[in-house]
Amino acid sequence: PYIKKMLEKYRMLLAKPVSQPCPQTHRLSKDQSPQTQEERERMNRLPYREGVGSVTYEACALRPDCAFAVKECAMHNNDPGEWHWKALMHLMRYLKDTMDARLVYKRSGTDEIRLTCYADSSLGDNEDGTSTGGYLTFLNDCLVSWSCKKQTYITGSTMVAEYVAL
Numbered sequence: 001p002y003i004k005k006m007l008e009k010y011r012m013l014l015a016k017p018v019s020q021p022c023p024q025t026h027r028l029s030k031d032q033s034p035q036t037q038e039e040r041e042r043m044n045r046l047p048y049r050e051g052v053g054s055v056t057y058e059a060c061a062l063r064p065d066c067a068f069a070v071k072e073c074a075m076h077n078n079d080p081g082e083w084h085w086k087a088l089m090h091l092m093r094y095l096k097d098t099m100d101a102r103l104v105y106k107r108s109g110t111d112e113i114r115l116t117c118y119a120d121s122s123l124g125d126n127e128d129g130t131s132t133g134g135y136l137t138f139l140n141d142c143l144v145s146w147s148c149k150k151q152t153y154i155t156g157s158t159m160v161a162e163y164v165a166l
Contacts, residue, residue, distance in 0.1 A: 003099050006054045010047075010092060017097030021069035023090050028072050029127055032083035039081070048080040051088050058095065059148075062103065066091065067134065067148035075126075075150060108140040115139055119166035121151070121158070129154045133165025 007013045034040040052073050059070040069091045076084045121133035134148035155161040 003058065003095050007092060007096055009054075010051060010089075012089065012092045012096060015089070015093050015096060018090060018093045019097060021066050021091055021094045022072065023087060028076060028084055028087055030076070030079070032081040033076065033079040034081050040079075043080055043082070043085070046080075046085055048085060048088065049077050051092070052077055055088070055091055055095070063095075063098075063101070064103075064136065064143060064146040065098070065101070066095070067146060068132070069094070071132070071148050071150065103143060105142045113140065117166070119162055121161040121165040123158045123161050124154065126150055131155055131161040131164070133161060135165055 004013075007015075034043050052070070055066060055070050056074065059066040069087070073084060073088050073091065116138040117135060119133065119135040121131045123131050125132055130153065131151045132148065133151050135146065136143060137145035151161065151164050155164060
């Protein structure tokens with residue numbers, strides 16, 4: 001119901017669904033921010049921050065598959081441009097396509113409790129040289145915790161970036 005209400009609010013109910021949370025054709029950057037005052041005024045009329053907030057709830061509480069795309073959009077909250085808006089709308093179209101997807105928690109067949117964690121990161125993939133890191137935590141076979149975020153400082157190696165992600 002939350003996704004449907006969000007899609008109604010942003011007039012995306014009739015939009016064509018897509019099967020990937022991020023457009024594969026480009027990566028968001030500061031260079032895509034408005035270059036003229038006219039572009040900046042046009043972007044200020046669009047509810048970009050509000051839209052990012054709406055999808056952030058989904059990524060943090062219910063949908064780990066959207067975490068990276070939300071992180072990419074949220075990094076440009078201060079000065080969003082046309083490409084940033086298009087990426088946000090693309091993410092909403094993905095949510096429309098996967099509206100029925102959900103996490104499933106089930107009881108394991110044994111009394112054994114098994115905690116498994118996975119972490120990964122890039123090395124310096126952000127414009128400022130920082131890395132993107134993420135982790136998944138499973139309790140038995142159920143995903144219980146996840147994150148994808150820009151790391152706070154520049155690391156010198158992939159090993160350190162992955163350690164920070166963990």
